[in-house]
Amino acid sequence: MSDERFYIGVDLGGTNIASAVVSAAGALSGKSSIPTPRGCNEIADAIARCCRMSMRAAGISCGDVVSVGVGVPGTVDGHGNVLFACNIDMRSFPLAEALSSRLGLPVTLDNDANCAAAGEYLAGCGRGCSSLLCLTIGTGIGGGFVSNGRIFRGFNGCAPEVGHMVIDFGGRRCACSRRGCFETLASASALERMTREYIAEQPDSICAAIAAGRGRVDGRTIFAAMDSGDAGARDVFRRYAEYLACGVTNLVNIFQPELVCLGGGISAQGERLLAPVRGIVEAEDYARVGARRTKIVCASLGNDAGITGAALMGRLNGGNT
Numbered sequence: 001m002s003d004e005r006f007y008i009g010v011d012l013g014g015t016n017i018a019s020a021v022v023s024a025a026g027a028l029s030g031k032s033s034i035p036t037p038r039g040c041n042e043i044a045d046a047i048a049r050c051c052r053m054s055m056r057a058a059g060i061s062c063g064d065v066v067s068v069g070v071g072v073p074g075t076v077d078g079h080g081n082v083l084f085a086c087n088i089d090m091r092s093f094p095l096a097e098a099l100s101s102r103l104g105l106p107v108t109l110d111n112d113a114n115c116a117a118a119g120e121y122l123a124g125c126g127r128g129c130s131s132l133l134c135l136t137i138g139t140g141i142g143g144g145f146v147s148n149g150r151i152f153r154g155f156n157g158c159a160p161e162v163g164h165m166v167i168d169f170g171g172r173r174c175a176c177s178r179r180g181c182f183e184t185l186a187s188a189s190a191l192e193r194m195t196r197e198y199i200a201e202q203p204d205s206i207c208a209a210i211a212a213g214r215g216r217v218d219g220r221t222i223f224a225a226m227d228s229g230d231a232g233a234r235d236v237f238r239r240y241a242e243y244l245a246c247g248v249t250n251l252v253n254i255f256q257p258e259l260v261c262l263g264g265g266i267s268a269q270g271e272r273l274l275a276p277v278r279g280i281v282e283a284e285d286y287a288r289v290g291a292r293r294t295k296i297v298c299a300s301l302g303n304d305a306g307i308t309g310a311a312l313m314g315r316l317n318g319g320n321t
Contacts, residue, residue, distance in 0.1 A: 009311030014139035030058030071112035117144025119309030263299035
């Protein structure tokens with residue numbers, strides 16, 4: 001075994017927990033994933049189990065690991081506590097301490113979107129740019145903003161909770177208790193819900209047949225239906241893209257970043273997703289008359305961004321304990 005030291009990055013999602021061993025250069029090995037259970041201690045147990053799976057798969061032991069970094073889908077403080085994470089029903093829980101006691105390793109926490117932003121800024125599409133806003137589109141929508149090598153967290157460490165920006169006042173209730181939040185309309189979960197609603201309205205549609213054949217509805221169902229010529233599916237996607245573009249335009253107007261990157265599984269659609277969103281943002285961005293415009297791209301690290309950033313967050317100023 002060499003003297004190289006490693007880090008473990010963990011992406012704690014509402015559906016799955018993913019982990020990997022990460023080198024100091026950002027190379028990943030031993031990627032593992034397990035379903036996210038319910039219950040705070042059960043989640044800590046599952047994260048520890050996933051980390052051990054990654055170490056075994058990478059052929060290393062705890063003695064080779066410097067630290068573990070966890071990206072959490074919610075608000076964390078600077079003391080290793082998860083203050084509020086509505087999609088995993090975790091409140092005021094000392095996750096870093098709980099996980100450190102299970103693994104015998106130092107553990108740091110940060111918001112999962114901050115981790116994804118850090119990963120893209122340090123090792124992905126944001127290398128060399130001055131400022132990057134990263135949106136992670138999954139069960140919810142997270143946002144991380146990096147400017148000149150610093151993560152923006154606000155005075156209380158909670159910023160920027162972009163998923164809970166209202167884009168439809170009085171609209172559908174969100175898990176955070178507000179109505180019409182960005183993530184209730186533009187997350188991957190929202191697209192799945194819109195697809196199920198369309199199938200219920202049009203049970204004889206191509207989309208319904210595809211879902212029945214696969215035995216489920218997921219984020220890819222609507223795209224498969226569009227590929228098969230389902231005009232109604234195209235309408236569903238158009239509405240979804242309009243919601244996503246509305247939120248992105250708001251955020252561009254607020255932050256004016258050099259780069260916006262869209263991450264999460266849906267980003268695998270590439271230009272198919274970006275083109276309609278970019279078209280709306282470029283038409284509505286308040287700075288549209290200027291020569292310097294925000295670029296909108298897909299995250300280049302894919303689902304590895306959060307893991308990479310969680311592991312290497314200490315390289316950016318202001319990593320949390």
